[in-house]
Amino acid sequence: MADKTHKENNSPEEEMYVELELDEGTVKCSIVTIFECNEKDYIALLPLNKDGENEDGEVWIYGYKEDENDPEAEPELIYIDDDDEYEAASDAFDELLDSQEFDELVDGE
Numbered sequence: 001m002a003d004k005t006h007k008e009n010n011s012p013e014e015e016m017y018v019e020l021e022l023d024e025g026t027v028k029c030s031i032v033t034i035f036e037c038n039e040k041d042y043i044a045l046l047p048l049n050k051d052g053e054n055e056d057g058e059v060w061i062y063g064y065k066e067d068e069n070d071p072e073a074e075p076e077l078i079y080i081d082d083d084d085e086y087e088a089a090s091d092a093f094d095e096l097l098d099s100q101e102f103d104e105l106v107d108g109e
Helices: 083-108
Strands: 003-008 015-022 025-037 040-047 060-065 076-078
Touching: 015 040, 025 083, 040 083, 060 083
Parallel strands: none
Antiparallel strands: 003 015, 015 025, 025 040, 040 060, 060 076
């Protein structure tokens, strides 16, 4: 799987994107977050259609690895083929979302 990460500055906050080369073709994804679970890094991606929208709310989770020796190198996205590892990463992502929603509620008051 090839991937290319880039930024687009079309909003007040810079959004990060990655393009995945899948069997079905290239899919552009918005990077939701990078997070840690069980001492490994993961990335949550929001796949976008040709209009730049996510149609179904589906989020893809991959392993994430940066080259410590070359900060300019493209990060590596790793397909998670172990069901238990994927479940743990998915649960950690859900907990992260829950805590962010709680923080937004508390900060907004």
